[in-house]
Amino acid sequence: MDIQIEKLTKTYGPQTAVNNISFDVKTGEVLGFLGPNGAGKSTTMKMLTGYIGIEKGDIRIGGKSVRDTDGAFKQHIGYLPENNPLYLDMPVMDYLEFCASLQGVEKAKIGSRIREMIGICGLNREKHKKIGELSKGYRQRVGLAQAMIHDPEILVLDEPTTGLDPNQIIEIRKLIRDLGKEKTVILSTHILPEVEATCDRILIINRGSIVANGTPETLRKQAQGNEVLKLRIEDGDAQTILKALNALDTVREVDLIQQDTNLFEVQSMANTSSKRNIFQLCVEHKWVLTELTPLETKLEDIFRNLTVN
Amino acid sequence: MHTIFTIAKRELATFFDSLIAYIILGLFLGFSGFFTWLYGNDIFLVGQANLRVFFNIASWSLFFFIPAITMKMLAEERKTGTLELLLTKSVSDRQLILGKFLGSILLVCIALLATLPYVLTVANIGNLDNGGTLCGYLGLLLLSLAYTAIGIFASSITTNQIVAFMTALFIGLFFQIIFGVLAQNFTGNMGRIFDALDLQSHFESISRGVIDSKDLVYFLSITVLGLYLGEWFLSKRHIS
Numbered sequence A: 001m002d003i004q005i006e007k008l009t010k011t012y013g014p015q016t017a018v019n020n021i022s023f024d025v026k027t028g029e030v031l032g033f034l035g036p037n038g039a040g041k042s043t044t045m046k047m048l049t050g051y052i053g054i055e056k057g058d059i060r061i062g063g064k065s066v067r068d069t070d071g072a073f074k075q076h077i078g079y080l081p082e083n084n085p086l087y088l089d090m091p092v093m094d095y096l097e098f099c100a101s102l103q104g105v106e107k108a109k110i111g112s113r114i115r116e117m118i119g120i121c122g123l124n125r126e127k128h129k130k131i132g133e134l135s136k137g138y139r140q141r142v143g144l145a146q147a148m149i150h151d152p153e154i155l156v157l158d159e160p161t162t163g164l165d166p167n168q169i170i171e172i173r174k175l176i177r178d179l180g181k182e183k184t185v186i187l188s189t190h191i192l193p194e195v196e197a198t199c200d201r202i203l204i205i206n207r208g209s210i211v212a213n214g215t216p217e218t219l220r221k222q223a224q225g226n227e228v229l230k231l232r233i234e235d236g237d238a239q240t241i242l243k244a245l246n247a248l249d250t251v252r253e254v255d256l257i258q259q260d261t262n263l264f265e266v267q268s269m270a271n272t273s274s275k276r277n278i279f280q281l282c283v284e285h286k287w288v289l290t291e292l293t294p295l296e297t298k299l300e301d302i303f304r305n306l307t308v309n
Numbered sequence B: 001m002h003t004i005f006t007i008a009k010r011e012l013a014t015f016f017d018s019l020i021a022y023i024i025l026g027l028f029l030g031f032s033g034f035f036t037w038l039y040g041n042d043i044f045l046v047g048q049a050n051l052r053v054f055f056n057i058a059s060w061s062l063f064f065f066i067p068a069i070t071m072k073m074l075a076e077e078r079k080t081g082t083l084e085l086l087l088t089k090s091v092s093d094r095q096l097i098l099g100k101f102l103g104s105i106l107l108v109c110i111a112l113l114a115t116l117p118y119v120l121t122v123a124n125i126g127n128l129d130n131g132g133t134l135c136g137y138l139g140l141l142l143l144s145l146a147y148t149a150i151g152i153f154a155s156s157i158t159t160n161q162i163v164a165f166m167t168a169l170f171i172g173l174f175f176q177i178i179f180g181v182l183a184q185n186f187t188g189n190m191g192r193i194f195d196a197l198d199l200q201s202h203f204e205s206i207s208r209g210v211i212d213s214k215d216l217v218y219f220l221s222i223t224v225l226g227l228y229l230g231e232w233f234l235s236k237r238h239i240s
Helices: A041-048 A073-077 A092-102 A107-119 A138-148 A166-182 A192-199 A216-224 A238-247 A277-287 A299-307 B003-018 B019-038 B052-070 B072-080 B083-088 B093-113 B116-125 B130-156 B159-186 B186-199 B199-207 B213-235
Strands: A002-014 A015-026 A029-034 A056-061 A079-081 A154-158 A186-188 A201-206 A209-214 A228-234 A251-256 A263-268 A287-295
Touching: A002 A041, A015 A029, A015 A041, A015 A056, A015 A201, A015 A209, A029 A041, A029 A166, A029 A192, A041 A154, A041 A186, A073 A079, A073 A277, A079 A138, A079 A228, A092 A138, A107 A138, A107 A209, A138 A154, A138 A166, A138 A192, A138 B093, A138 B130, A154 A166, A154 B093, A166 A186, A166 A192, A186 B116, A192 A299, A201 A299, A209 A216, A209 A299, A216 A299, A228 A277, A238 A251, A238 A263, A238 A277, A277 A287, B003 B093, B019 B052, B019 B213, B052 B072, B052 B093, B052 B130, B052 B159, B072 B083, B072 B093, B072 B130, B072 B159, B093 B213, B130 B159, B130 B199, B159 B186, B159 B199
Parallel strands: A029 A186, A029 A201, A079 A154, A154 A186
Antiparallel strands: A002 A015, A002 A056, A201 A209, A228 A263, A228 A287, A251 A263
């Protein structure tokens, strides 16, 4: 099911939490929703899942406006809210049964769905315990299980991997990727490597507005500009190499980072690459090129550039 | 309807899983039993084979205990964030309110059923007026509907259970006593209005065995109004 968000706005008193944002998410796509605290991520998710009303704009789920469907759209959505609220006094099995029943899963299928979820989320040993007795990671798994219990077409996950151990994080990321092949997944997170590991597309919002929207590669390209190379050249004098590098016509700037090991950082002119020239240069002077690493702009840098102001 | 039952069933299960249900049932039975059988103007002092004394005492114990049942209904859901979990599933605000209401009413009904031994005892002592007893229970049920709705409303306006409890008692107090007192102190139209608002007089006329549509409308109006206001406050969400 596709989601279209059109000119969505939400204000709390004088504060605009979400300001006129529009984006689409298609079936088979995992969208990473990034932004600093208070940027409007959770508010957008709350509107999308039908917890709070839409003030201005519209959300279409599967082509139908959520304003018209009288809450029927909610059964297509699985939602893991922020902070993962749960009924701590309920046993895991009872809780999942309760959620399945509320989401309209047929009575005959509830049992098999619960077994499936307990298997996927690794809850088998804990299934008869009360949720309040579980550790944070296991509670998170219960939260994921309840979100997926009715096999929804859309999954909205607010920080799904908080509190999980590294093995579990890898499993859950893989699960999200697999789910994302057939379903529409929106996930918000603060963990940037997670976005790269799981998401097809990144949406960064700041102060209620979208500041970036695209695949990790396109965002990187936009942010990067010129090529930057880190290189180490041996068997030569640092100053000589520096001069020779500066003389290359594709090189814009050279920094000598470490004098004793001849480590340089080379920035090329716009839209050019200096890799071949550097190699030729080393061959000419019989220098040995022991390291040549293109420096990619990290997602952290993109995020900081767009959201620090 | 299915959703409402699911929510009500969970409420009941949670009640009986924790100690709350047993404490409330114990206190209710202890309180009304003590004053019905042992102390003050009790059944033996009246010397008649009817449960009028019990119905009067029970109306007071329900007045206190219903807010204790309803106080956590929405206040706690809102405080722990589970409200968001519920309302983003296929549950509308109205279904949630009705589910919570049904769950509370069922617990009250269980409490009332637990007083059936009183009826059997009195029926053994003398010639019990069956119609009158039935009407007495009907009166208690109607009164419970009204107080439960008020309690649900009180729980919908706050995240603090104590505040919900006190608010429900405060509103209930007007119906239980204050309107009656005001009715005695005013004459003319004001007096008539307060008299019409007084819950005790409506309750007494039913528990005497007179089922008047006026009394039914009175109790059901409070119930519907309470639930409607509860739904309205719930729909405002109050993001915390």
